[in-house]
Amino acid sequence: MKKSIFRLFRFQGPISILYYLAFAGLLWYLIVPHTSIFYRTNLFDPFSVRINAEDIVLKKGEEFHIYLLRLNERVRYSSTDIKVADVSIFGTITAYRPGTTFIRIRFDGKERKCRIRVIDISHRKLTLSKGEGHRLYIKGPNGRVKWYSGNKKIATVSRFGKVRAHKKGSAVIYAKVNGKLLTCQVIVK
Structure with a gap:
């Protein structure tokens, strides 16, 4: 019994190669359209609009x-x-x-x-007193936000958008969201 199964899958010239190609084409035509591979959106079709x-x-x-x-x-x-x-x-x-x-x-x-x-960012310009804090946030649908300060001596920002004023001057707070950079000018009095 085992010999007959192995004989079925053995290459025996051009006829068996055509058999396997036809079998693979039939599998692709009948089975693949009913799997998740077929419904993936990133399949490349060079002729589609x-x-x-x-x-x-x-x-x-x-x-x-x-x-x-x-x-x-x-x-x-x-x-x-x-x-x-x-x-x-x-x-x-x-x-x-x-x-x-x-x-x-x-x-x-x-x-x-x-x-x-x-x-958009909640505030484009913010005036704070020394030691005061204020929370910035992103308006609209957003993903992960990365906050950072342009001048940490003047004002710092937490990873949740909480700005803390340290000493007099001005600093720019940056928020990077999905490749876009939003800014807020912070003036500390």
């Missing part, structure tokens, strides 16, 4: 140009929440206030979507 960015983080007031790759047709852009971010007829996205919105790109009866997350 794609957006240049599918998830964008913008600061309040910032602009970004969105477009479709491999398409030479007229497209229509629209925003699901124009108070957060709006898009022009040429694909220029402008961020207005913190929040999340989706940009829809319609072409030839099809649609692609791009998520826009707009962030």
Whole structure:
């Protein structure tokens, strides 16, 4: 019995190679579409129409140009929440206030979507007395925030955004979120 099983999987010339290629193709066609491999979004398809960015983080007031790759047709852009971010007829996205919105790109009866997350810092300028503290935070949907001070002798900041004034002068507090840098000018009197 064992010899007959091993004989089945033994290469015996070009016929058996074609058999294995056909068998692998059949597995790919019948089984893979029903697995998680098929539903992954990062599979590369060189012939499909794609957006240049599918998830964008913008600061309040910032602009970004969105477009479709491999398409030479007229497209229509629209925003699901124009108070957060709006898009022009040429694909220029402008961020207005913190929040999340989706940009829809319609072409030839099809649609692609791009998520826009707009962030801002709670205070752009802060005046503190010596020894006083104040908490800064990020408005809008954000991920991990990294806080640091430009001048630790004047003011320091904790990893939770708590600013502490030490002596007279001015310092810049930086918050780095998803590759974006937000700043707050701190003046200590």
